[in-house]
Amino acid sequence: MDRADIIDVLGQFIRLKKRGANYIANCPFHNEKTPSFNVSPAKGIFKCFGCGKAGDVVTFVQEHEKLTYPEAIRWIADYYKIQLEESERTPEQQQQQMASEALRILNEYAAGYFHDTLLNTEEGQLVGLSYFKQRGFRKDIIDRFKLGFNPDRGDVFYRDALAHGYSAEVLERAGLAKNRNGIYHDVYRGRVIFPIHGMTGRILGFGARILRTTDKAPKYINTPENELYVKSRVLYGMYQSRQAIGKLDECLLVEGYTDVISLHQGGVENVVASSGTSLTEDQLRLIGQLTKNLTILYDGDPAGIKAALRGLDMALSQSFNVQLVLLPEGEDPDSFVQKSGAARFHEYIKSHKQDVISFRLQVGMTDAGDDPVKRSKLVNEIAESISRINKAEDFALQSHYIKLAARRLDVDEAGLINLINKYIRDRIETEQRHARRAEGLPQTPAAMPDPAILPTEQETQGQPAPPSSDEEQEWQLLRVLIEYGAMPYEGHASVIELMEERVETPLLMNPTVRQLFEEHMAHYKRTGQAYDVQYYLRYPDEAVRTRMASLLHSTPDISQNWSEKYGMEVIPVQIVGVNDVDSTLCYFELKKILHMQTELIEKLPHEKDPLKQMAMQQLFLKLRATERDILKRHETVVFKALKYR
Structure with missing residues (x-):
């Protein structure tokens, strides 16, 4: 675990881009068009802000390759040529592992x-x-x-x-x-x-x-x-080609095993084969982890042309930049690179690339000729392909294809747009119907929004989130304890001593948080040292490891360009720490005050002694004043949800 570099290991599977102190990528665990997968090399953890997956280098290999935890450890050890010392297994254990x-x-x-x-x-x-x-x-x-x-x-x-x-x-x-x-x-x-x-x-x-x-x-x-x-999840040559694909930011797709091998021998190493099957979502996801530029090479015969068209709409819907190259008639990638050599092969690919819509128009127009039925079918096929392009992300590209298709097909541009929107509406309705069926809900379709005004991912990101729950606040308290526990705090030797004084563990309702909080405090009392981040990332309980990896992952940094262009400054870690400690502790201080208020309100009607009643009323007013002071000091309504929900 100490030897493994998370950037080095994850870079074998996905294309990482540096962003400040961290790295980002498209998440390999769910389909997404904009990167939400964040890797922190300093902490050795990753987190996807889209699907919520989080963990360390072992967790990633385990999840990505569908291995057991020990198998993932063995894979990393083998990658770094580390000799593992394993305890001898009983015959029963050996049989189970076998x-x-x-x-x-x-x-x-x-x-x-x-x-x-x-x-x-x-x-x-x-x-x-x-x-x-x-x-x-x-x-x-x-x-x-x-x-x-x-x-x-x-x-x-x-x-x-x-x-x-x-x-x-x-x-x-x-x-x-x-x-x-x-x-x-x-x-x-x-x-x-x-x-x-x-x-x-x-x-x-x-x-x-x-x-x-x-x-x-x-x-x-x-x-x-x-x-x-599972054939639909495999691409031949991906293991041998993954580094070249990432380096060149392009994947060449061919049909057969020997095509891949011949191209490698000819110096063309960014190539995989679909083994004669149509492209699947899982195969596209494999490629998308390394690049979004996909160039498909097929024979120039009719069968090759037909094969080239299968699965391309799916690639468009996943925001791939899809290009096609038809080799000279009678040639396949194997024979062509053998005869021509790598230099001429690269030159031919570069000069004969066509985008998928232009390619379909060319092939379709040649096939349709003057036949009105075939031309009508072609218009529908082109409209459906264009409808797959994400309008929010590739508006200019979609607009370009609409104009190109309307001109080449000699149809009204507005009519083509209406047809494209129809395909979008039909697809959304089908997806909703499937989702309802999966959830056992009534199949009556909801009113369909106009595709032109569907909210984009960027627009929805600004929507306010619901108030945090007690449980989430308790996990945040644990995060602050781990990240800033050793930091000095005014009037106290450390934040951990401040928390020991201010936080009453019975108020922690989540049993896991309470257990980890008490373990942390007990360890500090015994040794005078706080547990570090790695202790929790290697915790025996897998659920705790996963939750802590997600919790301890820092938010993305302000990029250098934004800092220079807009004068945005990164707040020093000491100030961030003080703010985190104050706001988190104030939540629990307020929670304690509200708890005491509730107890007083419940006890007051049953108290017969007038002096004790007065003392209880005065204490209640004092608690209310303290409550107002906390709310005013933090200028937030988040705490109000605690009281009035």
Whole structure:
């Protein structure tokens, strides 16, 4: 944990941009168009102000890669080449771990077996390696993608895996072996193997190409979907290409495994493959973590053109800058880069890029000709595509496409806008209907707002939030104790001593906050030292770790440009600390006063002694005066909600 640099690790998965002392990015855990994911390198924590996800470097790897906490620790240790010392497990624990990690461990073993068979066996060299050499693949590229070969003998891999302790059930679930009439055989026999890596380099599954000609067997087969491998969430080559994609701020998308490998060998490394499937939201989210510039490369034949159009509306709706390049007829990325070299390939890509709307207009107009039915269908397709563009964020781009489409299609611009708005309304209504169905609400659609006046994300950010609850104020008290506890305070050696004097723990209603507050105070009394931030970020309770990571994440800094342009100054941390301490303690001071007032009001009717009644009334008036003084001093109505709700 001390060795791991959160910026270094998170930078392997998402594109981070420096903003003041912190870094920002588009959140990898939910779809968003403007960055709300904030990383604090000083504290080693992240927080998304959109979906609320927060944590440290281990939490991020755990959430992003769907690992257990120990697995995430092991991944980080492996990344930094740190030797972990683990306690010896009981046979029961070993069996449990084997069951939970069986697929991942088996995939790693299988990839190593296939790669070793390719390079170090006679059959592998004569058949598998010869095929890759015919494709022009160098040894370093074969190693980079861990390409392999499965011998063309019924169950040779299956038997070897059994000998190494892997069960037939797990081999079948991983798609590596199949049971036919009680006899197991290798699924990938006689094929070259393309391991499919996740973002962290874990082997998720395999693609396998047959080498001998047959009419019965498919050319390519893939791992069946299981706990690790979900085809719609995988892009081939993402692990090998992620750094180049982030560095160049562009992702090239191709169809096949060999296209990715050939382009890497030719020096074009910012490339991934969809493996012949339409783009999915999960795949776009993977790309969007690194760049919003997507260039799609496809063959110039009709099938390639059709494939290029699938899934692009989804990319537009997620604010991708989508460009398309059709290669010369008869060429694919593999053959083109092999013949032309990297320099000419880059030059061709740069000069033949077309935006998605222009591309659709060109292809559609050629196909429609003078056919009025086809032209009408094309108008609707173009309108639907333009409707996917976020008007609030890309108003100028949407306006440009509307004018371009109206001119090329020879239709009225106002009519095209009305059609675009219809698609927006229909989509919103469908989403609302699905949401209502999911919540079990009546399906009567609500009145639809005009898309032209839908509030933007920026407009809604300025809306007042509801008053904070007692619970939130209690968590804020804990935050102030942790962040400023050691800071001197007027009249006291430290803030922690001030809080010990002013805060009565029975007034803390949240049991977790009360427990952490008392633990903190007890530790200070024993040692004279306060717990630091890292103690809470590594707290044994995962719920506490997550809440504290969110709580302790500082708000974004004022940027250097704003500071220079508008003269905005960052308030010194000492002043911020004093203000935080004062306002937080005043909340609890007021809460105590109101509690005492309530007790007096309840006791007064039952008190028979006139002198005691007078004393109680005087105390009540004194408490009211103190209350007014606190409210006046802080000039806020937040405290009033405490009394009158």
